[in-house]
Amino acid sequence: MGIRYVIAGESQCDLFAETCLVADYLAQKLPSFCYDRIEKPVTEWMPWLQKINQKNKWHHTRSPIVWKELLMAGSKPFYIGSASEFLEYCYSYYKFDVYFSPLRFEHLTDNFLQFQKKIKQETIALDRLDNTILVENSTENKVTICISGAGNPLALFIISGLLDVKQNIYKIYIYDEECSQTSMEFIEHECNYVGTEYLGKLVKYVDKIGVALTSSDLLIILDYVPFQSTYSIGQWLYKNKKLMENIAIKINATATPKLYVVLPNLGPACYNATIIANLVTKINKNNVVVVTSDIGLEMAPVAAEIAEVPLRNMFCPPVWGFVGINHLADIRTTIHRYDAFHPYERYVKVKNSSLCIGYLTPEMRTMEYLMFFDETLWKKVGDRKRKDTERRLNFHKAVALLNLVRIWLFDPNPNYIVSLGIQCNGSFGLTFSGVFSQPACLLNGEWRPASHYMMPRDPQVKISYLQEIAKIVMTLKKTDLQQVVAYTPCTLECCDAAVGHVGCAMDRRGSGTARGGGGDTIGSRASDFAR
Template identity: 25%
Template sequence: MAKLVLAGKANCPYYAKAELLADYLQANLPHFRVHKITQHPDKWEQWLRNICETNGWKHSRSPIIWRELLDRGGKGLLLGGVNDFLEYAQHYYGVTLMTLSDEMLAIAEENLQAHIEIEKEEEEIKSLIKPLQIWITSASVPICYQLIPLLANGEVFGMTTEISIHLLDTDQFKEVLCGIVMEAEDMAFPLLRSISEHTEIDKAFIQADVVIVLDDVLLNCEVQPLEYYVREVSEICQVYAHLIEKNAKSEVRVISSGKTFVNLKAMMMMTYGPSIKPENVIAVATSLESAAKATLARKLNMNAAGVKDVIVWGMLHAHAVATVLRYWYHGSPPGEIVSVGVLTAGQFCVPEGIVFSMPARFQNGNWEVMTELEINEMTQEVLDRLAHDLIQEKLVALKEIREMLPYGADKITSKEYLQQGICCEQCSFKSRTFRTVS
């Protein structure tokens, strides 16, 4: 079977002539098929350059015609322009097309008007479909570049859900953001409605459905104490939380990720944004979880894909968010444990009111801490230490204390946490399910 691809400018008379010949051949030859690609005149030059670069062709005018090698695979075989197509039809099929110039021009005009109408209809259809608005902060970091294809390929939000991605960073990274936008546009993901860069903080998070916080601080405790960086993170989150409350949708979901203070960022978002639903803010531990699975797989001499139900407790340094987002929207696999940082409610004897990584499951847009798991005394001791550190971070961030105290220090730092106790010997908490709107 012969299959030809015919592409050209909508208002090109030579494209119109080639189209007439292709239609005639397809109507009269049982094994001849043609696929047409009509481009708006304003988009033609760029489209032609892209298709030629992809296939290693040299062609400079409308139309361009190639044969797809259905029986052999690989890239198509370039025929050339309209004259090459006429010779091809004459040589292989004995068909000659005689068309007057006026008729070609009339057909070209009809093609252009039809193409404009089709584009208009497509735009009207798109206007009825509201894409998910995804905002990513500190978007110049490498993780953002890696994250965009995962969000745009349909695996996270579904193969029928379009998304718009907004990249937010400071003005000094504007050039980097523009580069990321250009590369994402070149990938031409069908579900990526738009991608844009933003450097004006006051306009951040407009109509956001999902906010991914990737901000990190460069720790150098030889120059500044750890408390300095905790307060710096707190100030950033205070700005973000206010803008999310002001500009984002009421059911916005916020994911804290990055390399530093992941739990603290989630905690401060809830603290400074009281209208942001606590159940809609989580911190992600998937990168540590993956590293742990890989280590166990090497020890057990097996594939990492076969290692399940690894739990990351306490503090996180997360990189990937796509998996957790997919589970949040579509549910986690039955029986699989996922480690996420959530607002504590006393589970596992961890004090209430901090963001702490715990085992959870996702179902129907909700997450649920798996409190039925049993832990031993050694694990409980580790949880106590982690909880202490996170409480200290929170108190410093809220300026209740100036310096973080080591675990076991006698000095009282907060009546609230003293009354709650870092650990209770006998505790039995029912699992708590938070419901969110999908």
């Protein structure tokens, strides 16, 4: 069992400094020698010494005091004495003999204090160096995220969700070419106010996206051109194409080769992602994905209500298609967890038994048998989407994007299946050379089609049709599919009212020029028009 020596004394005591010097020398020469040093200010020394005397029933009166104890918690201290007793103890136990000259050690106290101060400074410097190394190592394990189009209201909810996993995030850069600097600085201030417990600015506004892309691991693109009634389909796609080409140029110029690019379901999302994937040369085009599971999240509560299935036991419906142009959310291949009951034989034979009557086995089933005869799903989903449109914001898009970021960057698991717009590789019979929404899984850091998943079973929409539409859309020109002019068909009541107004007007004209016969002729023409 090891022994530890404890040396306590006043900070201005020469004998205390001499005793510590001897103990330090012995600790350097003898590997088994261990000591602790307790230094008390002059004003605190006597009260502290009185407490030690009362606790251990000692009668020590001056500085320093030395005792020994075993190297274990709660061990009993054994009194040695003052400096002279400690030196005698060292001589008898370690055969250590030393002579202290008064002149030589006249300023030992000051020197010893300076020595201890220097040791403390060196310890602080080493701690700072260790902390710097730890910060650098922790920074290497953290990710940097850049959000383009941060003026979109959806960006605030995305940033708020990212701050929940701030221990894994080094920096969030926000950028928007269309918004003013004042607006972006306001967003920066508000977001940093949420995370006030962190040192430095976690969210930072940049006026040039190239500065952020040089160190970013993930780029979230919220830029898109919304459709307007004055646009033709070709013109709308053309404007989005030009916007994506500009972003692709910036990616090729400044981004790192390992950059991930994510687009939420805004505008012609799969079309925009296809444009970027075809133009980028510096990054892997398989790292350009579109979050499409928000479409399934929209309909999941309605489907759970109709099928009377707890929403917590239901998985997100798979989403197929060229999202932003067309899509299919297949409720029939949606999986839910079902607890199947298997009764024992005595359940049938014995009535009112107090014993266990059976057991439950969890199973994974599709919802096809629950939704086969229902025709109200899409009407209810449409009504809910109409209400969401009135609220102007769709939180499903932010939730779906944050789930993807968590799975992709922070909690990768190849068993997860997520609906994503990704590059087709022939799985599910999809040969489209672009981004197409389908069930996907994460393999070696890249999203690939989950080829083992079921094909859609919707009786009305086939994915081959969705694929053909995607191919056609990619070939559209600016002047194709001209503006759709709203047309309201005329009803019979409208025709009768219009004929009445025309007849009255013509009668008035006839009465002013030729009465009698002229009026009859006009009236007959009005009747002919009515017929």
